[in-house]
Amino acid sequence: MSDVTFELRRQPETWLDLSALTPDKLHGHTLTAIKAIRLRCGRRAGNVGDLFQVSGDDPLSLRFVDACRSFVRLGHGMTRGRIRVNGHAGHYLGQDMRGGQITVRGSAGNWLGAGMSGGSIEISGDAGDFIGAAVAGAMHGMTGGNIVVGGNAGKRAADRMRRGTILVLGDAGDFAGSRMIAGTLLILGLARTGVGYGMRRGTIVLGRMPAHVPVTFNDCGRLKMEFLRLLFKQTADSRKRFGYFREFGPEARRFAGDIAAGGQGEILVLLNASRRRSA
Amino acid sequence: MKINGVTVDNTFAEAFAMKATRLVITAMTLKWAYRAANSLTGFASSVIACGCEADIERELGPGETPDGRPGIAVIMFAMSRKQLMDQVRRRVGQSVMTTATSACFAGSRSDDMIPLGRSLRYFGDGFQISKTVDGIRYWRIPVMHGEFLCEESTGMVPAIGGGNFLVMAKTSRHGITACEQAVRAIRAVRGAVTTFPGGIVGSGSKVGSKYRFVPASTNEVFCPTLKGLVPTQLTEEVGSVLEIVIDGLNEKAIREAIRAGVHAVCRFGPKKGIFRVSAGNYGGKLGPYHFHLWDILK
Numbered sequence: 001m002s003d004v005t006f007e008l009r010r011q012p013e014t015w016l017d018l019s020a021l022t023p024d025k026l027h028g029h030t031l032t033a034i035k036a037i038r039l040r041c042g043r044r045a046g047n048v049g050d051l052f053q054v055s056g057d058d059p060l061s062l063r064f065v066d067a068c069r070s071f072v073r074l075g076h077g078m079t080r081g082r083i084r085v086n087g088h089a090g091h092y093l094g095q096d097m098r099g100g101q102i103t104v105r106g107s108a109g110n111w112l113g114a115g116m117s118g119g120s121i122e123i124s125g126d127a128g129d130f131i132g133a134a135v136a137g138a139m140h141g142m143t144g145g146n147i148v149v150g151g152n153a154g155k156r157a158a159d160r161m162r163r164g165t166i167l168v169l170g171d172a173g174d175f176a177g178s179r180m181i182a183g184t185l186l187i188l189g190l191a192r193t194g195v196g197y198g199m200r201r202g203t204i205v206l207g208r209m210p211a212h213v214p215v216t217f218n219d220c221g222r223l224k225m226e227f228l229r230l231l232f233k234q235t236a237d238s239r240k241r242f243g244y245f246r247e248f249g250p251e252a253r254r255f256a257g258d259i260a261a262g263g264q265g266e267i268l269v270l271l272n273a274s275r276r277r278s279a
Numbered sequence: 280m281k282i283n284g285v286t287v288d289n290t291f292a293e294a295f296a297m298k299a300t301r302l303v304i305t306a307m308t309l310k311w312a313y314r315a316a317n318s319l320t321g322f323a324s325s326v327i328a329c330g331c332e333a334d335i336e337r338e339l340g341p342g343e344t345p346d347g348r349p350g351i352a353v354i355m356f357a358m359s360r361k362q363l364m365d366q367v368r369r370r371v372g373q374s375v376m377t378t379a380t381s382a383c384f385a386g387s388r389s390d391d392m393i394p395l396g397r398s399l400r401y402f403g404d405g406f407q408i409s410k411t412v413d414g415i416r417y418w419r420i421p422v423m424h425g426e427f428l429c430e431e432s433t434g435m436v437p438a439i440g441g442g443n444f445l446v447m448a449k450t451s452r453h454g455i456t457a458c459e460q461a462v463r464a465i466r467a468v469r470g471a472v473t474t475f476p477g478g479i480v481g482s483g484s485k486v487g488s489k490y491r492f493v494p495a496s497t498n499e500v501f502c503p504t505l506k507g508l509v510p511t512q513l514t515e516e517v518g519s520v521l522e523i524v525i526d527g528l529n530e531k532a533i534r535e536a537i538r539a540g541v542h543a544v545c546r547f548g549p550k551k552g553i554f555r556v557s558a559g560n561y562g563g564k565l566g567p568y569h570f571h572l573w574d575i576l577k
Contacts, residue, residue, distance in 0.1 A: 144411075163411060184410060203410070226382060226428050227410060227419050230346040234412045246347075264406065 003063040003084070004034065004056035006048070012070040014042030016051065018090075019073040023081025023100060026059035034059070064089075069109060075102045078119070091128070094121045095135070097145065110154065111135060116164070117144040129154035129173065132166050132183075140181055142166075158185040161202065167235075177204040180265055184231070199258050199265035205231075206269045209253075217257035217267060224250045225268060280573055282545040285553050287572050292443045292537065292558035295566030297326075297356045298363045299438030299528055300393065301386030303339060304375055305350035315381045316351040318374035323355070323366075324475045325524075327484075327495050331366035332356040332440060332526055334472035345384045346428065352386050354472050356440050356526045360393065363435060368398045371429070376402065376420070382428040387528075389434035396420075396429035439568050442471075442525035442533035445483070445501065445557040446544050451519040453552025455479065458521050460547075461540035468539055470532035471525055483522040486561060498559070516554055530568060538575050 004026065017040040026034055035049030048054060056063070060081040064074070071090025075083050079099040091109035094102050097116040107125035113132045127149045132142035133156060140162040147166045155173035158166050161183040168176075171189035178194065180202035187195075188207035196204050196214060205228070213219075229250040236245040252268040280287040304319070306312040316335050323333035333355040344350040355370070357363035375383045376399060385395060396418035400407045403420040409431075410417050416431035446461070448454030462478030465471060473479070488496035499505050500512040501520045513520065523540055527533035547553040558572055 165412070182409070201408070203408070224425060226346060226348075226380075226426055227417070229348070230382075230417065230428060231410070231412055233347040234345065238413050264408075266408075 001058035001061075002056045003061040004031075004054065004059050005063045005065060006052040006054055007065045008052055008068065009050070011068055012041055012051070014070065015072045015090075016041045016070050017073050018071055019076035021048070021062065022075055022078040023060045023062060023083070024077075024079050026062070027081075029059055031055075031057065067104075067106065075100075075121075078102075089123070094119070094147075097121070107151065112149075113142055113145065113147045113166075114138075116142045116147075120146040120148070122148040122150070124150040126151035126170070127153050127157075127168075129156055130159055131157040131168075132161050132164065133157070133159035142183070152189065153187070157187075158183065158202075158204075161185065177202070177265075177267075179261075180204070196255075196258055196265060196267050198261045198263070200261055200263040202265045204265070204267045205252075206267060209269050213255055213267065214258065216260040217255035218259060220254040220256050220266075222251065222253050222271065225252050225254070226250055228252060228268065228270075280576065282542070282556075282576065283548045284550075285545040285548060286555045287541065287545075287576060288555065288557040289571075289573050290558050291560050291572065292441070292570040293560035293563065293565045294439045294441040294443075294533065294568035294570065296568075297332075297358060297438045297440040297526065298360055298435055299354055299356045299387075299526070300363060300367065300433045300435050301336065301352055301354045301528075302367075302371070302375075302395075302433060303344055303350050303352055303384040303386040305339075305344045305346055305348040305382045305384070306378065307348065307380035309338065309349040309351075311378060311380055312349055312351045315375045315378035315383075316353050318378065319355075319370045320353055320474070321374070323370075324480075326356070326358055326362075326440070330357070330362065331370075332474040333366075333370070334474045334478075334526075336469070336472055337466065345430075346382055348382070354386075354438075354470075354526070354528065356438055356474070360391070360435060364393045364398075367393060367395060367433065371395065372399050372402070376422065376427045376429070379424045384430045385433035387434040387436055389436050391435045392432035393435045394431075395433045396431050399427075399429055402427075436528060438526065438528050439530060439533055440526045441566060442527060442537060442568070442570055443483075443522055443559050444537055444541055444544075444572065445559060446521045446523070446553065447513065447517040447555040447557065448519050448521070449516060449552030449554070451521075453547070454519045454521040457544045457547040457551070457553050458523060461523055461543040464539040464543040465523070465525060465536045468532055468536045470528035471536035472527075473523055473525055473536075475524055478523060480522040480524055483520070483559065486565070512557070514554070522559065530570075533568075533570060534575050537570055537572070541572070541576060 067087035085104040089108040110128035134141040141160040152170035175194040178197040180199040186205040232245040255267040320333040336352040339350040400418040408419040420427040484495040
């Protein structure tokens with residue numbers, strides 16, 4: 001069995017909705033049936049076969065090569081299987097995802113994993129704004145699952161996040177963790193302005209002390225948080241490439257807030273983390 | 280059957296069904312993990328009056344525990360799910376959470392999970408924090424030493440209680456010396472524990488009594504001081520009988536534990552005051568699990 005592979009024939013001129021191409025929806029389809037599926041492309045619609053060269057015979061494992069920024073809603077609502085992407089995975093990647101695995105060798109746009117409740121997404125490059133956040137009209141963002149961003153994240157990562165874990169290995173844009181309800185956001189690089197703005201509960205773990213901790217967070221001091229030891233050990237155990245997490249100790253400086261929102265969230269700034277990573 | 284000159288009776292140990300869970304207790308050092316584990320397993324020798332039976336199974340290295348600290352695995356047994364849930368809540372709450380630097384995790388998983396942190400989290404008085412790591416939910420309960428970290432639930436599994444064998448010795452000193460070695464050998468068996476003090480029962484009991492309000496009473500047929508009064512099971516040279524009671528997560532664990540324990544005892548032989556090994560049963564009326572000594576030892 002080989003992955004069902006989609007190779008773009010030409011770059012779309014406008015957005016291309018790929019929500020119909022998930023392992024769940026393609027399971028049991030022949031290659032001919034897959035090629036006949038209609039996809040929205042801007043105001044028009046076209047067949048998969050006209051837009052992509054399609055090959056392979058295992059619909060539970062999909063591969064997109066030469067992906068581009070025009071993609072939207074790839075992996076939407078998927079519950080199982082695997083999608084691998086080379087290139088830019090577009091906006092709304094893994095929106096409302098409930099299970100399975102998405103791996104991107106490249107970057108992703110805005111609303112990555114918005115509203116997802118299970119499964120895992122790993123991006124080797126950068127991601128746009130509103131990772132794991134609530135889409136317009138939704139009361140909460142992601143409610144489960146894991147997102148890993150190997151590069152930098154845009155603004156408002158984890159906005160209204162309720163459960164799950166987001167790991168950003170690089171920097172994060174303004175207002176990371178804004179209005180968080182619960183869940184865990186780890187930023188090993190630098191978090192910019194307004195981190196944790198309006199958060200009610202949840203945990204933001206920072207690898208570096210931000211230039212400004214919001215004044216609506218109270219300093220609880222330097223503490224040993226045994227939970228961090230558990231988090232780092234489990235993360236290192238579950239994925240080999242995160243083995244360096246074993247280097248982090250449980251010590252952190254804890255800020256509690258956002259008291260302006262009556263919140264009991266926390267920002268944990270890892271102590272000596274940068275020194276340990278570079279060592 | 281004779282092993283090293285020690286007579287092994289052709290009889291069986293009778294055991295009954297129980298419910299069990301394994302817990303992993305960690306702390307800053309192994310010493311403090313032991314403090315918590317010893318407290319949790321204290322007064323947990325018999326379900327007759329303790330509510331549960333519990334003992335330390337083994338030490339765990341930092342690589343074997345969820346938080347990378349030294350730990351202790353303990354197994355708790357009770358007669359019902361409800362009783363086990365109640366004992367887990369009471370004992371982890373009062374013995375583990377109160378031990379400085381401790382944390383408590385599930386040591387077994389099953390389809391039937393019972394509350395662990397789920398029932399203890401309320402101690403946090405609203406400041407408790409739930410965290411899910413790799414699909415497992417934990418509770419962070421703020422306490423005065425820092426945070427008490429506790430897994431949401433632990434797996435309850437069917438288990439067996441009451442596996443046993445009796446060691447008939449010349450004196451108590453001879454008996455206890457041999458039984459200590461037996462307990463050490465049993466400790467090496469995964470999934471089996473000996474819940475009585477030091478793993479040895481000095482006052483084995485029978486079911487019932489002449490007094491209506493007493494559920495269990497002395498097993499007079501094995502009491503050396505009553506040899507002249509009752510139809511005794513003891514020969515003239517026996518001056519002390521000790522019992523080793525084994526609870527296990529499955530039949531295999533108990534069989535292995537009995538085999539290891541009896542062999543350890545028999546190594547002493549009659550010259551070192553060990554004359555006979557037998558087992559306690561109630562004619563097959565107490566429980567469905569029968570551990571025949573000869574079958575296990577052959």
